[in-house]
Amino acid sequence: MRTEVFNSSLLLLSFGVFPPLAGAFLGASSMALGLVLSLLLVLAFHVNKLYIFKKIPILLILFVFIILLHSALLHAQFVFFDIRSYLSFILLCFVLSMAFFVSKIILSNNFNIDKSAKYVFWVLLSFAVSALVTNFRLGELVYGHHKSIFPFGEPSHFALFFGPFVFIFIFQLSTILRKLLVVLSVIVLSLLIESTTLLIYSALALLLFVRVSYIGIFLVIPIFIIGFYVILNDPYFISRLVLSADSDNLTALVYFQGLTDAYNALVNTNGIGLGFQMLGTQPPSEVFLKIQAVLGQGLDGGGLNRKDGGFVAAKLVAEFGVLGLILLVAYLTLFIKVFIRLRKLIRLPNTVDPAYVFGLVFIYATFVEIFVRGVGYFSPSLFLFFTAVFIFNFYRIRVKYFAPNYR
Secondary structure, three states: OHHHHHHHHHHHHHHHHHHHHHHHHOOOOOOHHHHHHHHHHHHHHOHHHHHHHHOOOHHHHHHHHHHHHHHHHHHHHHOOOOHHHHHHHHHHHHHHHHHHHHHHHHHOOOOOHHHHHHHHHHHHHHHHHHHHHOOOHHHHHHHOOOOOOOOOOOHHHHHHHHHHHHHHHHHHOOOHHHHHHHHHHHHHHHHHOOOHHHHHHHHHHHHOOOOOOHHHHHHHHHHHHHHHHHHHOOHHHHHOOOOOOOOOOHHHHHHHHHHHHHHHHHHHOOOOOOOOOOOOOOOOOHHHHHHHHHHOOOOOOOOOOOOOOOOHHHHHHHHHOHHHHHHHHHHHHHHHHHHHHHHHHOOOOOOOOHHHHHHHHHHHHHHHHHHOOOOOOOOHHHHHHHHHHHHHHHHHHHOOOOOHHHO
């Protein structure tokens, strides 16, 4: 049993650790290489379960077909299409297939997703604490810039992977008070490492507790008020909330650039979009020029986050146009359903399968990566979101996972 839990924990942790390490030691320019390496590790551990691929779900085939059809229409219209798009499409098929494969492994009885996720939470927390204690020296030594939480290259990359595991850990605790104490601790951690992304995860966690009750009035709401007061009086955080081309904050500029590029692509292509993985090929915006100036680059500088848009929603809309907007609406509809279920389950610990909670949590937490801070389609947490969708679909179709009153 201990060996199985250790192996499961190692596999989960590898999804978050391999991508940044691949960038540091293998020169990878994106998260894709590290994600592929972690998926190959999964295949090595579970080679005896390759029979799972015999039955690919219709949901996966339909999703891939829609992307392929959209790309084919663009190819027919513009004739030329970047080879990067074709290679990325092959990679997407592999990643989605592996998401289905991993979802089946998690649903198996011997994966121990609850214990594995708990251990990953503690390991990730130890990374953050170690970085604070050593003043981020190890991360600075490996990645060349301050505030890197080794093995992650940036605080936001750490937060994107750590945030969902905070939710899973909270759902394993037995009392509301303990859950709130964990959320409060994560808020403090986000302030110490200066991570707006992790702070937003904390706000999403608090939303699950907000209701008309003594706990809501005397604990949750005061935490919200104090948190907003701290943010509004902290120059570091407030500078990231001002979205303007006149800002000198790179985080705000990158986000504003993503919004601008998405809007321009939507208008200039008449709602069709630029095409899969084609963000960054369009003419640069004024915000891009401002980013170059802030970075001290010349006119031939690469800017920052031009290809990933800064968050997934911007990339989806820019590359898929109206289809991207439809996908965002579909996600928001699912997000609301999951939010309602998690609000009910937050007060009912250990009443449903851990795998189902895992699925709900990653669907809910991915809101941050889609609308706040993202690193492209092949990030570790977005892969686990795809995995979560397959898990959610499994329970929705085949299993009565808990009492109808809480569905």
